[in-house]
Amino acid sequence: MTTQATASGGGLVPLPVPVVLVDDHHLFRTGVRASLDHRVTVVGEASDVDTAVAQVHEHRPPVVLLDVHLPGGNGGGGAEVVQRCADLLTEGVRFLALSVSDAAEDVVSVIRAGARGYVTKNIAPSELSSAVVQVAGGDAVFSPRLAGFVLDAFGASANDIAVADDELDRLSKREQEVMRLIARGYSYREVASELFISIKTVETHVSAVLRKLQLSSRYELTRWAVARRLL
Template identity: 60%
Template sequence: MTFAGNDQPTDNAAGAGAGAVPEAADGAGAAARGPVRVFLVDDHAMFRTGVKAELAGLHDDRLDIVGEAGSVGEAVVRITAEPPDVVLLDVHMPDGGGRAVLDQVHGTHPDVVFLALSVSDAAEDVINVIRGGARGYVTKTISGRELADAVVRVAAGDAVFSPRLAGFVLDAFAQRPGTEVRDPELDLLSPREREVLKLLARGYAYKEIASQLFISIKTVETHVSSVLRKTQMSNRYELSRWATDRRLV
C-alpha cells in the first residue's frame, strides 16, 4: 500500500481490469446503491490501520469500512454474521490464508465480492485465489485512490488486477479453457508443503521459514522431508529448481 507522502511506485489498478465502467456512470450507480461496505482481512494490525486511515483520508463517499479481522477464523465468523459488499483479502496468513476464507464463505455467500490485496505477485498466489472465487487481485504497492477505485469496480461486477498479474490468469485458463490447470506432481503436495517449498526455493533458512509460517523448525524439517520424498528429489537445491520450473517462485 502506498500511503500519502510515500514515493513508492504504484500499480495502475484503476485501468487494469476488464470491462471498465465510465466514471460518471459508475459514480451515479454508487450513489443510487449507497456506499460499498468494505471488510478488511489481514493478519497485520498496523497494515489494517494504515488501509483504514488511507481510505478515510480520501473522504470518498463511495466506501464505508464496516469491519476487520486478523485471522481466517475471525474473518469467517464476522463476514458470515453480517456480510459486507467487498472483502479486501490478504493472501498469506498463518492459519490458512485468503483461500481458506474463500473456501468457507464464497459458496454460502456468493454475493460477497472478494478482492485480494497482497504483497505477493507470484502467479500461483494469483491463480489460487481467483480459482477460489476472488474477483480481482492487487498488490500492496497500490495507492489509496487506486484501491478505492478497484473496490468500487469489483462491487459493480468488474474484474480488477494489477497490470502484470492479469496475464497470469489469462495464461493459466487459456491452457485448458473451462478447467483447472493441474500438475500431477504438484498436486501431491499439501498446501503447507507448498508454502514451505516456496520459501525454501526463495533461499530462506529453516529458521526463517519457521518464523514466517509460525511453526517449529522441527515441523519445517518434517515438511521438507515429505516434499523430498514425494518429488523424489535428493536435496534443497534440486527442490529449488523443481519449484522454479513450476513457477512457484
C-alpha cells in the same frame, strides 16, 4: 438520498461501499482504513482465517479486502477464506485480494477459489478505493500485468481458440489493443497513457468492444479473454 457511482461495468453502486478488511498486520489494516476515501467504509476487520470467515458471514459486505497469506484455519490463507464463504458468492459478496505478493501461484490460487480481483499493496490509495467500487459493481480488477497469471486458472479448448479468432475479426486493431489492456486490469487512464490516446477515446473503444462481443462489463471481458488465452 443514497449516493451512487457507476462502475465501469455499468452497474450502480450505493456509496459508501461497506467492506470487511482482512490482514494479519494491525498497522497495515489501520493504514488501509485511513487511506480509503469517502466511497468506502470499513464495517469489520479480521487478522486470521477463522475470524475472517466469521466477519464475512456476519456483515455480508459487497467487498472483502483480503490478504493472501493469513494464519489460522487449515493453512489455506486467503484462498481458504474465499472457499469457506462460497455460499455468499451468489449473494453478491465479492473478494478483492490485496497482497504484497505478485507471485503467480498466489494470484492463481485466490482467483481459482473465487476472488474477483487482485491488487498489490503498492497501489495508490485513490486507486484502491476505485478498485473496491469497481468490484462492488461486478468488475474484475487486477494490478497491471498480473491478469496474465489468471490464464493458469482457466482452460481453453481448441474450439475456444477457434471461436476467439472469429470473434476477434469483429474488432479493429486498436480495439484489440484496448481490449487486451482492459482485460489485464488497466484503468482507462493507464490505457490512454499506454496507447497515447485520450481517456474519452478509450471509453469509446471499450463500449465498441463490449457491444461487438456481446458482453456487459469489464469482468465479463476479462473472463472472455482469459478463457481464450488472449492475454
